[in-house]
Amino acid sequence: MLITLEETIAKINEGKILHIAADGSLLDKLPKGKWIGGTTPYFISDIGGILTKDKLFVDEIDYGEDINICTYGKYNVFQVVEECYENGLAIMIMPYGSQVATKYAKEAPEVEELLMHPTVGWISGFDLNTGGEAKVYDGTTAASYTDKAVVMYVKLPENKSAMINMLNIFTDDKTDPIIRFYDNELSAKKCTVNGQEVDFAQYIEKKGIDSKLPLVADHNGAYINTSIKSMENGTVSFYAPVFKDVEYRFATPVKDYATQFKKIIDEAGAKDPVFSCNCILNYLYGELEGKKTPPYTGPVTFGEVAYQLLNQTLVYCEILG
Amino acid sequence: MDPAVQEKLMRILKKELKYSSMNLAFNMLIAKLQKRIAEDPGNMDSCMEEMEAFLAKYPIVAKVDLANIAVL
Numbered sequence: 436m437l438i439t440l441e442e443t444i445a446k447i448n449e450g451k452i453l454h455i456a457a458d459g460s461l462l463d464k465l466p467k468g469k470w471i472g473g474t475t476p477y478f479i480s481d482i483g484g485i486l487t488k489d490k491l492f493v494d495e496i497d498y499g500e501d502i503n504i505c506t507y508g509k510y511n512v513f514q515v516v517e518e519c520y521e522n523g524l525a526i527m528i529m530p531y532g533s534q535v536a537t538k539y540a541k542e543a544p545e546v547e548e549l550l551m552h553p554t555v556g557w558i559s560g561f562d563l564n565t566g567g568e569a570k571v572y573d574g575t576t577a578a579s580y581t582d583k584a585v586v587m588y589v590k591l592p593e594n595k596s597a598m599i600n601m602l603n604i605f606t607d608d609k610t611d612p613i614i615r616f617y618d619n620e621l622s623a624k625k626c627t628v629n630g631q632e633v634d635f636a637q638y639i640e641k642k643g644i645d646s647k648l649p650l651v652a653d654h655n656g657a658y659i660n661t662s663i664k665s666m667e668n669g670t671v672s673f674y675a676p677v678f679k680d681v682e683y684r685f686a687t688p689v690k691d692y693a694t695q696f697k698k699i700i701d702e703a704g705a706k707d708p709v710f711s712c713n714c715i716l717n718y719l720y721g722e723l724e725g726k727k728t729p730p731y732t733g734p735v736t737f738g739e740v741a742y743q744l745l746n747q748t749l750v751y752c753e754i755l756g
Numbered sequence: 757m758d759p760a761v762q763e764k765l766m767r768i769l770k771k772e773l774k775y776s777s778m779n780l781a782f783n784m785l786i787a788k789l790q791k792r793i794a795e796d797p798g799n800m801d802s803c804m805e806e807m808e809a810f811l812a813k814y815p816i817v818a819k820v821d822l823a824n825i826a827v828l
Contacts, residue, residue, distance in 0.1 A: 550784055550810065551809070594816075596814045596816040596817050598779060598814075599780055599781065600780045653787075654783055654787035654788075655776055655784070656777075657787075741780055742784060743784075
């Protein structure tokens with residue numbers, strides 16, 4: 436829910452366990468307590484998509500038996516798979532552009548046991564109009580970081596399980612050419628298309644591909660996007676890494692992004708997600724300002740975490756049982 | 757685990773049967789294990805162990821998948 440600074444402080448002082456998203460100017464004013472936070476001024480609230488630096492988006496974590504909050508740098512971020520509760524949920528926030536986020540993005544899919552431990556979260560950001568610094572907050576010290584991941588581990592009762600899912604409007608056309616990359620990288624100059632090496636930027640331009648369309652990889656029916664950030668000096672940069680030995684295709688064009696996005700939300704059928712976040716690209720291209728997407732409310736983010744880093748998706752978590 | 761379901765899980769991993777879950781983690785795991793088996797079919801035993809460990813750890817989430825796989 437989107438609430439005022441005073442209301443948020445009251446909840447912290449009551450000892451409530453909170454996941455908070457807000458502009459840094461508000462998060463800086465919060466007292467110590469059982470909370471984690473990340474910066475963004477964009478939200479999907481009960482009243483619709485909104486950009487505000489006057490309110491905070493607050494999730495109350497009232498479904499756990501216990502919590503633990505930790506921060507990690509790039510050298511130890513994968514301790515999440517060791518330090519999580521045996522039956523629990525890890526809620527992770529990392530700053531956009533940080534080394535820890537890059538490390539996590541590139542290596543998470545190859546981490547043993549990662550899929551055994553429900554991990555959900557987001558990449559913090561800033562106002563795209565004014566720029567700024569992406570930060571995360573460890574509420575136990577009220578300290579902020581631009582180079583660390585903050586994780587809240589939530590211990591769940593034995594009869595409950597966390598299920599993480601995502602909504603993605605993109606799919607592929609299996610008759611389209613297969614694109615492969617040479618390494619796990621956040622940018623690429625070369626790739627192969629149906630086995631032939633090409634200059635990737637030239638290929639995109641020559642084929643007239645809309646760079647708003649992500650590359651998609653089909654993981655047994657779960658389509659994982661890699662969105663294009665920029666194309667400069669022959670280098671194509673991505674918001675999330677491409678991976679060696681993964682087959683990609685460009686997503687099939689979506690005729691009406693906003694209508695299609697609403698359709699998949701209506702069809703998804705989640706009842707009561709305890710966590711949700713949505714990509715800034717969906718917010719912009721889906722024209723979500725002022726639009727409601729019930730039951731999914733939460734921060735609008737610079738990347739989503741559902742075990743690994745995703746983008747251009749809506750990620751949510753439900754507690755089952 | 758029911759041997760019939762186990763047999764179907766093995767066929768899914770060998771891509772002889774197609775099954776897509778509503779559970780993101782399960783789909784990611786299937787894709788990862790399929791790749792490992794395609795690289796070396798000798799990995800089947802370790803992949804099945806990983807699959808069974810996943811399903812055993814989250815019985816509430818796995819219940820629907822196991823029921824769906826049983827009727828494939």
